[in-house]
Amino acid sequence: MELTYIKAINSALHEEMQRDENVFVMGEDVGELGGAFKATEGLLEAFGEERVIDTPISEALIIGAGIGAAVLGMRPVLEMQFADFISCAFDQIVNSAATLRYRHGGRAQCPIVVRAPSGAGIHGALFHSQNPEAWFTRVPGLKVVAPATAYDAKGLLKSAIRDNNPVIYFEHKRLYRSVKENLPEGDFTVPIGVAELRKEGADLSVITYGGTLAPALDAAKIVEKEDRLSVEVLDLRTLLPLDREAILATARKTGKVLIVHEDRLTGGIGGEVAAIICEHAFEYLDAPVRRLAALDTHTAFSPPLEEVILPNTNKIVDAIRNLAAY
Amino acid sequence: MALERDKHTAQRALLTLHEAQLLELYRRMVLIRQFEEKTAEMYARGKITGFCHLYAGEEAVAVGAIYALYDKDYVVSTYREHGHCLAKGADPKVVMAELFGKVTGISKGRGGSMHLFDQDLRFMGGYAIVGGGLPIATGLGLSVQYNEGPEVVCCFFGDGALPQGAFHESLNMASLWKLPVVFVCENNFYGMGTLVQNAICQEELYRFAQPYKMPGVRVDGMDVLEVYGATMEAVARAREGDGPSLIEAVTYRFRGHSMSDPVEYRSKREERIWQERDPIKNLRRKLTVERHVAEGRLGEIEAEVARQIDDAVKFADESPEPSVEELGKGVYAGS
Ligand SMILES: Cc1ncc(C[n+]2csc(CCOP(=O)(O)OP(=O)(O)O)c2C)c(N)n1
Ligand SMILES: [Mg+2]
Numbered sequence: 001m002e003l004t005y006i007k008a009i010n011s012a013l014h015e016e017m018q019r020d021e022n023v024f025v026m027g028e029d030v031g032e033l034g035g036a037f038k039a040t041e042g043l044l045e046a047f048g049e050e051r052v053i054d055t056p057i058s059e060a061l062i063i064g065a066g067i068g069a070a071v072l073g074m075r076p077v078l079e080m081q082f083a084d085f086i087s088c089a090f091d092q093i094v095n096s097a098a099t100l101r102y103r104h105g106g107r108a109q110c111p112i113v114v115r116a117p118s119g120a121g122i123h124g125a126l127f128h129s130q131n132p133e134a135w136f137t138r139v140p141g142l143k144v145v146a147p148a149t150a151y152d153a154k155g156l157l158k159s160a161i162r163d164n165n166p167v168i169y170f171e172h173k174r175l176y177r178s179v180k181e182n183l184p185e186g187d188f189t190v191p192i193g194v195a196e197l198r199k200e201g202a203d204l205s206v207i208t209y210g211g212t213l214a215p216a217l218d219a220a221k222i223v224e225k226e227d228r229l230s231v232e233v234l235d236l237r238t239l240l241p242l243d244r245e246a247i248l249a250t251a252r253k254t255g256k257v258l259i260v261h262e263d264r265l266t267g268g269i270g271g272e273v274a275a276i277i278c279e280h281a282f283e284y285l286d287a288p289v290r291r292l293a294a295l296d297t298h299t300a301f302s303p304p305l306e307e308v309i310l311p312n313t314n315k316i317v318d319a320i321r322n323l324a325a326y
Numbered sequence: 327m328a329l330e331r332d333k334h335t336a337q338r339a340l341l342t343l344h345e346a347q348l349l350e351l352y353r354r355m356v357l358i359r360q361f362e363e364k365t366a367e368m369y370a371r372g373k374i375t376g377f378c379h380l381y382a383g384e385e386a387v388a389v390g391a392i393y394a395l396y397d398k399d400y401v402v403s404t405y406r407e408h409g410h411c412l413a414k415g416a417d418p419k420v421v422m423a424e425l426f427g428k429v430t431g432i433s434k435g436r437g438g439s440m441h442l443f444d445q446d447l448r449f450m451g452g453y454a455i456v457g458g459g460l461p462i463a464t465g466l467g468l469s470v471q472y473n474e475g476p477e478v479v480c481c482f483f484g485d486g487a488l489p490q491g492a493f494h495e496s497l498n499m500a501s502l503w504k505l506p507v508v509f510v511c512e513n514n515f516y517g518m519g520t521l522v523q524n525a526i527c528q529e530e531l532y533r534f535a536q537p538y539k540m541p542g543v544r545v546d547g548m549d550v551l552e553v554y555g556a557t558m559e560a561v562a563r564a565r566e567g568d569g570p571s572l573i574e575a576v577t578y579r580f581r582g583h584s585m586s587d588p589v590e591y592r593s594k595r596e597e598r599i600w601q602e603r604d605p606i607k608n609l610r611r612k613l614t615v616e617r618h619v620a621e622g623r624l625g626e627i628e629a630e631v632a633r634q635i636d637d638a639v640k641f642a643d644e645s646p647e648p649s650v651e652e653l654g655k656g657v658y659a660g661s
Binding site: 028029032033036054055056057058060061084085088122123124125126127128295296297298300301302303304305308309 | 375376377427428429433435436437438439440441454455456457486487488489490491517518519520524525526591647648650652653654657
């Protein structure tokens with residue numbers, strides 16, 4: 001069945017709530033309204049108010065109450081209306097959820113999922129465009145995923161719900177309706193912690209995830225045609241824990257790596273990926289590891305400025321050409 | 327009790343304000359209404375993009391409260407802040423240019439609709455994080471008190487902000503330290519699609535003043551004079567060093583939450599009832615019936631505002647986009 005990225009999220013929620021009655025969703029306007037982006041549409045009708053809970057505007061409470069319920073065996077899927085507002089709940093995530101199991105000597109667990117619509121490119125300006133994944137990818141105890149395809153959106157959400165750890169699930173707003181795919185009927189999952197090779201190549205690797213996968217694949221096609229370059233594209237899919245084997249395998253294979261993400265350059269996960277490669281595949285490299293990311297500034301409202309700030313296909317093409325020529 | 331007293335203050339304002347002052351209230355409300363209607367039109371034409379929240383219907387709250395302030399007093403607002411910004415005296419040209427994302431905009435096109443900010447005007451920003459403005463307003467009050475200044479801070483927020491910790495933390499501290507802050511809650515019954523009674527255990531929002539030991543009143547937010555009267559009292563109290571107040575202005579947004587809201591969660595009947603209570607028509611009636619202002623005079627004001635709005639659109643449309651050199655500017659002090 002052909003599903004958009006957002007419908008894939010919606011169908012994962014339906015199926016998981018059907019499968020396990022401990023799964024429930026909670027967030028602002030997730031019930032009657034079906035969520036600001038319609039990710040939870042139809043859940044209220046299917047599962048009732050007890051399992052599809054509209055909350056007041058209280059992000060810290062949404063996560064905190066989710067943690068409380070999770071400790072006692074529930075599996076809450078908690079919606080932040082925009083990933084930008086996750087900062088209001090930061091303490092509950094990094095101090096409470098992430099450390100819970102450790103604090104209890106490994107005897108308790110905190111299986112929450114936090115769904116966070118992230119990403120720019122929709123003129124949302126400073127507080128409706130952020131990609132805050134790197135705030136969480138350095139926190140032990142959390143898992144962080146960022147699907148780029150409808151298949152992964154569904155499969156990773158299912159895995160996140162079944163995982164016994166707190167999982168932050170970044171869904172890219174720009175992909176909601178622009179990404180469409182034929183998905184298999186029936187239950188399937190995508191494992192957390194496993195990257196996916198989207199395209200094989202020999203000359204150079206692009207490592208990316210989320211909102212920049214599609215432009216990276218487009219760029220790979222362009223340079224293949226115009227420059228006869230064979231580009232490999234690795235989709236990380238999970239940002240914590242990183243799939244080190246897959247990262248090192250592609251680096252060793254092509255010897256040239258470009259890391260691309262929509263999150264800002266400084267402190268973005270690209271730095272960590274680059275460090276892994278430099279530490280463990282140095283002798284295979286034919287060029288310095290390069291990064292292309294959003295500029296280190298705020299996401300301006302002005303559409304032409306936003307365009308300059310964000311990575312896009314043309315910029316990836318240029319970066320590939322530059323690296324190939326090194 | 328509270329309500330009766332406020333009808334009384336409204337009546338007093340109607341009788342004691344000079345005609346020029348009443349006409350100024352009228353002009354400001356008309357300015358906001360026409361600005362918002364034009365904004366909707368420009369949004370439909372693709373001149374404005376992104377998230378955009380209109381204030382039509384709620385004009386009496388911004389205008390009434392801000393008219394009770396001096397120019398040197400501070401205003402803090404939300405993402406639905408075009409009205410507050412205009413009422414505080416911003417030139418509609420620079421506000422419209424900001425919505426267009428142009429470099430001539432009030433934030434140089436960087437912030438857009440939700441982040442208007444002009445410290446010279448003492449309009450201390452629209453905060454797109456619900457509840458985000460309240461601690462800032464409290465801190466502005468702290469600074470005023472520290473410097474023994476005469477200023478007052480007026481902080482606007484929606485009903486949706488009350489469940490946030492930031493609301494409770496701010497009221498507590500402002501009260502404990504007797505800070506010169508007037509908290510104005512715009513209760514328009516909804517936070518996006520959620521009704522107040524489904525989000526807040528105490529739906530008479532002014533009652534939150536009591537646990538924080540400050541005066542709390544509920545006023546008719548469709549009556550600019552009532553809002554003005556109540557704010558005058560709260561401002562006087564704040565200026566005298568007696569601490570903060572909470573004003574709940576009951577109002578209604580005529581349009582959807584944002585430009586993309588199909589407004590399926592409320593009835594047409596409810597909308598019609600509130601449209602009949604239109605704050606602009608409300609003041610018009612009072613001015614013509616009780617103060618014998620000629621209809622023609624009000625018509626002149628409307629026409630004058632319409633010209634101003636047309637100029638604003640022309641200015642915004644013809645202004646240049648920010649240049650790429652602007653990108654890194656303003657991130658750090660000194661740039
Ligand atoms: C912390 C935070 N959570 C959620 C949102 C998304 N959001 C924007 S406006 C809004 C409703 C706010 O309602 P209210 O405070 O009553 O103001 P109104 O829109 O009615 O003027 C929500 C949930 C946000 N901007 N910030
Ligand atoms: Mg409201």
